Amino acid sequence: MSATQIKNAVASGSLSCEAVARDCLERISARDGTLNAFAFVDPDLVLKQAKELDSLGERGALHGVPIGVKDVIITSDMPTGMGSPIFENYLSFEDAACVSQLRTAGALIIGKTVTCEFAGPAPSSTLNPHILSRTPGGSSSGSAAAVADFMVPLALGTQTGGSVVRPSSFCGIVGFKPSFGLINTHGVKPAAASLDTVGVMGRCVEDIELTFRVLTGAEPLAVDSEERPIRIGLCRTYAWTGADACSREAVEDAARRLASAGFHIEELDLPASSNDLPVTREIINDYERARAMAWEWKTHRRQISPRLSRALENGLKIPLDRYLDALKRVALCRVEASRLFDTVDLLLTPSANGEALSGLEDTGDHRFQSIWTQLRTPSIHLPTSSGPTGMPVGIQLVGRYQEDLKLLAIAQRVLSLLGSGPCVAV
Amino acid sequence: MSATQIKNAVASGSLSCEAVARDCLERISARDGTLNAFAFVDPDLVLKQAKELDSLGERGALHGVPIGVKDVIITSDMPTGMGSPIFENYLSFEDAACVSQLRTAGALIIGKTVTCEFAGPAPSSTLNPHILSRTPGGSSSGSAAAVADFMVPLALGTQTGGSVVRPSSFCGIVGFKPSFGLINTHGVKPAAASLDTVGVMGRCVEDIELTFRVLTGAEPLAVDSEERPIRIGLCRTYAWTGADACSREAVEDAARRLASAGFHIEELDLPASSNDLPVTREIINDYERARAMAWEWKTHRRQISPRLSRALENGLKIPLDRYLDALKRVALCRVEASRLFDTVDLLLTPSANGEALSGLEDTGDHRFQSIWTQLRTPSIHLPTSSGPTGMPVGIQLVGRYQEDLKLLAIAQRVLSLLGSGPCVAV
Numbered sequence: 077m078s079a080t081q082i083k084n085a086v087a088s089g090s091l092s093c094e095a096v097a098r099d100c101l102e103r104i105s106a107r108d109g110t111l112n113a114f115a116f117v118d119p120d121l122v123l124k125q126a127k128e129l130d131s132l133g134e135r136g137a138l139h140g141v142p143i144g145v146k147d148v149i150i151t152s153d154m155p156t157g158m159g160s161p162i163f164e165n166y167l168s169f170e171d172a173a174c175v176s177q178l179r180t181a182g183a184l185i186i187g188k189t190v191t192c193e194f195a196g197p198a199p200s201s202t203l204n205p206h207i208l209s210r211t212p213g214g215s216s217s218g219s220a221a222a223v224a225d226f227m228v229p230l231a232l233g234t235q236t237g238g239s240v241v242r243p244s245s246f247c248g249i250v251g252f253k254p255s256f257g258l259i260n261t262h263g264v265k266p267a268a269a270s271l272d273t274v275g276v277m278g279r280c281v282e283d284i285e286l287t288f289r290v291l292t293g294a295e296p297l298a299v300d301s302e303e304r305p306i307r308i309g310l311c312r313t314y315a316w317t318g319a320d321a322c323s324r325e326a327v328e329d330a331a332r333r334l335a336s337a338g339f340h341i342e343e344l345d346l347p348a349s350s351n352d353l354p355v356t357r358e359i360i361n362d363y364e365r366a367r368a369m370a371w372e373w374k375t376h377r378r379q380i381s382p383r384l385s386r387a388l389e390n391g392l393k394i395p396l397d398r399y400l401d402a403l404k405r406v407a408l409c410r411v412e413a414s415r416l417f418d419t420v421d422l423l424l425t426p427s428a429n430g431e432a433l434s435g436l437e438d439t440g441d442h443r444f445q446s447i448w449t450q451l452r453t454p455s456i457h458l459p460t461s462s463g464p465t466g467m468p469v470g471i472q473l474v475g476r477y478q479e480d481l482k483l484l485a486i487a488q489r490v491l492s493l494l495g496s497g498p499c500v501a502v
Numbered sequence: 503m504s505a506t507q508i509k510n511a512v513a514s515g516s517l518s519c520e521a522v523a524r525d526c527l528e529r530i531s532a533r534d535g536t537l538n539a540f541a542f543v544d545p546d547l548v549l550k551q552a553k554e555l556d557s558l559g560e561r562g563a564l565h566g567v568p569i570g571v572k573d574v575i576i577t578s579d580m581p582t583g584m585g586s587p588i589f590e591n592y593l594s595f596e597d598a599a600c601v602s603q604l605r606t607a608g609a610l611i612i613g614k615t616v617t618c619e620f621a622g623p624a625p626s627s628t629l630n631p632h633i634l635s636r637t638p639g640g641s642s643s644g645s646a647a648a649v650a651d652f653m654v655p656l657a658l659g660t661q662t663g664g665s666v667v668r669p670s671s672f673c674g675i676v677g678f679k680p681s682f683g684l685i686n687t688h689g690v691k692p693a694a695a696s697l698d699t700v701g702v703m704g705r706c707v708e709d710i711e712l713t714f715r716v717l718t719g720a721e722p723l724a725v726d727s728e729e730r731p732i733r734i735g736l737c738r739t740y741a742w743t744g745a746d747a748c749s750r751e752a753v754e755d756a757a758r759r760l761a762s763a764g765f766h767i768e769e770l771d772l773p774a775s776s777n778d779l780p781v782t783r784e785i786i787n788d789y790e791r792a793r794a795m796a797w798e799w800k801t802h803r804r805q806i807s808p809r810l811s812r813a814l815e816n817g818l819k820i821p822l823d824r825y826l827d828a829l830k831r832v833a834l835c836r837v838e839a840s841r842l843f844d845t846v847d848l849l850l851t852p853s854a855n856g857e858a859l860s861g862l863e864d865t866g867d868h869r870f871q872s873i874w875t876q877l878r879t880p881s882i883h884l885p886t887s888s889g890p891t892g893m894p895v896g897i898q899l900v901g902r903y904q905e906d907l908k909l910l911a912i913a914q915r916v917l918s919l920l921g922s923g924p925c926v927a928v
Contacts, residue, residue: 152797163595166595168595169589169592169594170797170798171796171797171800171801172797173793173794173795173796173797174796175797176796176797176799176800176801177793177796179800180796180800257695257696257829258822260692260695260790260793260794260796261695262692262695262793262794263797266686266688269683269686269687269688270683289822291793292822293789293818293820293821293822293825294821294822294823295821295822295823363719364686367599367603367686367688367717368599368686368688369599370597370599370600370602370603370606370686371578371596371597371598371599371601371602371689372596373602374602374605374606375597375602392719394719395719395720395721396684396718396719396720396721396907397720397721399719400904403904404904478826478829478830481822
C-alpha cells in the first residue's frame with residue numbers, strides 16, 4: 077500500500093496503525109536478514125508507538141504511515157550510528173527537526189536505515205533487492221532498499237552528491253531531492269553543508285508530495301488552468317557520453333513517449349560554466365566536510381575509513397580562496413542555468429550512469445546527480461524502464477529552483493504515462 | 503593581553519598556558535558573580551587542559567589562547583544549556599566543528615558564555631560591565647560581557663539578526679560577523695539556518711583575523727601594493743532616522759576623521775529593494791525557527807518562553823509560498839546591494855540604535871545589524887566613541903560578500919586611526 081492509501085485507511089478507521097506496523101515489521105523480519113536495509117529496528121518500540129497513534133483522537137496528515145529514517149538523521153528513541161564505529165550506539169537527546177515534523181503529522185518511524193559511513197563514498201553492507209550481488213547505490217542505501225523491497229512505503233535520505241537519486245535509480249523507486257534549503261537539516265549529520273539536502277524516497281510521487289508538504293508547510297498546488305502543453309527540455313549534459321546505452325535510451329524513450337502524449341520537447345544544453353561542476357564539487361565537498369568533521373578527525377581519526385580520510389586530508393589542504401573561487405563558479409552556473417527554465421517547465425536528463433553496478437565495493441558515481449545538487453534545483457528520479465540485465469533504470473526530471481511543487485505535479489503525470497501506474501510497483 | 507600577545511608569549515616560552523588560564527579564572531572568579539557572563543566554567547577542567555597544552559611539543563596558531571564559547575555551541579566536556587531549561591545539564595557527545603577547530607589550533611576553551619534562550623529575543627541574566635543596570639545586548643550577551651570585562655580575550659558568538667554586532671556595540675568590543683557560510687555551523691543550535699552565522703568577538707581586529715584564519719584556512723591577506731586611497735561608502739540605511747544622535751554622530755565623526763586621514767568617502771544609498779528587509783527578516787526567521795525547533799515545540803512546549811513561543815506559532819502558520827517569496831526578495835536585494843561595492847571597498851554604517859538600553863528586559867533591536875545578516879555580507883563593529891552617558895558606541899564596517907579578509911585588513915587600520923590603538927581597551 078502507498079502512504080496515501082495507508083493514511084486514508086487509517087483516517088477512515090478501516091485500518092489501525094498497529095496493523096500497518098505489524099505488516100511492515102513482518103516484512104522486515106522476513107527480508108532484512110538478507111538485505112541489511114535497516115541499521116536499527118525495535119519492534120516493541122514501534123508497536124508501542126503505533127498503539128499510541130491509534131489512541132489519539134486527532135489524525136495527522138501522515139497518520140500511521142511507516143517511514144524509515146537514514147541513519148545520519150538523529151532520533152531520540154533509537155540510536156543513530158552514522159554508518160561509523162565512532163557513533164556506535166549513539167543516542168541523541170533530540171529528534172532531528174524533520175523527524176519531529178513527521179511525528180507531529182502522525183508518522184510512525186519504523187527504524188533507522190543503513191547509511192554509508194557519514195553519508196560518504198565508502199560502501200555500506202546493504203544489498204540490492206533486485207539482484208543481491210549488486211550495489212543498491214549510496215549513500216542512502218538502506219532507505220532505497222527498504223522502499224524497493226516493500227518494507228516501508230517511504231524513507232528519508234540525504235543527498236550531497238547523488239545519495240538520494242542514484243540509489244533510487246539503482247533500486248527502481250521514486251527519489252526526490254528538493255531545492256536546497258527547503259527541508260530543515262537540523263539533526264542531520266552534515267557532509268557539505270552548502271549542498272546537503274534531505275530527500276524523500278517512495279514508490280509513488282503522490283506519497284512524496286504529501287511528505288514534502290508536511291515538512292515545508294506547502295499548500296497543495298492549484299491545478300494549472302492553462303491548457304498549453306507542458307514544455308520539457310531534453311538536457312543530455314556533459315556526462316551523456318559516459319552513460320550506458322540503457323540510461324541514454326531511457327531518456328530518449330521518455331522523450332519520444334512524452335512527445336506522443338502531447339508534451340512539447342526541445343533540446344537544451346547546459347551553459348558552458350557547467351563544465352566546472354565536476355571540479356567545484358570536489359573542492360566544495362572536501363573543504364566543507366573537513367571542517368564539519370573536525371571533531372571526528374581530531375579525536376577518532378583511526379576509526380575513519382581510508383577513503384573518507386583521503387577526502388578530509390584533501391579538504392584540510394584547500395585554502396579559503398580556492399574554496400571561495402569554487403563557490404563563485406557554481407553561483408555563476410546557477411544564474412546561467414536558471415535561464416534554461418525561461419522556455420521550459422522541466423528538464424529531462426539521465427538519473428545515473430546505468431544499471432546498478434555488480435559488487436558492493438562501489439556505490440556508483442555521482443556525475444548525473446551532483447550537477448543538480450550543486451545547482452540547488454529540485455530533482456526527482458522516476459523508474460520508467462529496465463536495463464540489459466533486467467535491473468531498473470529511469471529518468472531524472474529537474475525543476476526550477478524553489479519550484480518543487482510544480483516539478484512534483486508534472487512528475488506525477490509523467491510517471492503515470494511512462495511507468496506502470498500512478499503508484500508504480502517495482 | 504590580546505590573543506596575539508598570549509599566543510606569541512606562549513610560543514616563545516615566556517608564558518605558560520597554565521599561567522594564562524589561572525589569570526582568566528581569577529578574573530572570572532572575581533567578577534562573574536556580578537556579571538553572569540558565564541553559564542559554565544570548571545576551573546579544574548580548564549587547568550587540566552592548560553597543562554596538557556603546555557606539555558605538547560607542537561604549538562598551534564592559537565596555542566594557549568583562552569576562548570569563551572556561546573552556550574548554544576556544543577562542547578563534549580562542558581554542558582550546553584542553550585539558555586533554556588530544556589537543555590539544562592545537557593552534555594553533547596561531540597564538540598561543535600568550530601570548537602574542535604579551535605582546540606586543534608591549541609586554543610583553551612575556558613567555559614560557556616551565557617546566551618539568550620536559543621539565541622532568541624528573550625533576555626538573559628548577564629549584566630553590562632560598563633553600567634550594571636544596562637543590557638549587554640543579546641543574544642551573545644555573555645560573550646560580549648566576558649570579553650569587555652577582560653575575562654577572556656576572545657569569544658565565539660552567533661548572529662541570526664544582530665546577536666554579535668549589537669552586544670559588541672553595547673559592551674564596547676570588536677565584534678565580527680563573517681560572510682554567511684564561511685565558519686562551519688555544525689554543532690551550533692540553529693535559529694534560522696539560512697541566516698545563522700558564527701561570529702568572533704574580541705578586543706582587537708588582529709585577534710579576530712587570527713581566529714577567522716584558523717577556522718577557514720585563509721592565508722594572510724597579501725598587502726595591497728596599490729597606493730590608491732581606500733574608498734568608503736557612507737551608508738545611512740533606511741533605519742538612520744530611528745537611531746539616537748550618538749550613533750549617527752559616531753558614524754559622521756568617523757567619516758570626517760577618515761576623510762582627514764586620506765580615505766575617500768562617498769555617500770551611498772541601499773537599493774530600494776532593501777526596504778523589504780524588515781519584513782523578510784521576520785518571515786524567514788520565524789518560518790525557519792519553527793521548523794528547526796520542531797522537537798522542542800512537540801515535546802517541551804511549556805518550557806519555551808512566551809516570547810519565543812509567539813515566534814514559533816507565527817512561523818508554523820507561514821505557508822511555503824510566502825517564505826519562498828521572502829527568500830526571493832532578499833536574493834534580489836543581495837544582487838542589487840553587491841553593486842555598491844563596485845565603487846567602494848567598504849560601507850560605513852551605524853552598528854546599533856545607540857547606547858545600551860537601561861534594564862535587562864530588552865536586548866535591543868536588530869534593525870542596523872539584520873540588514874547585513876540578510877545580505878550575508880561580512881560586517882564588523884568597532885568601538886570608536888561614547889554616548890551621552892559615557893557608554894560605548896561605535897561604527898559598523900561592511901565588506902563585500904566573501905571578501906572578509908579585506909574587511910578585516912581595513913578595519914584594523916580604521917580602528918587604529920579612530921580607536922585608542924591597535925588593540926583597544928574598553
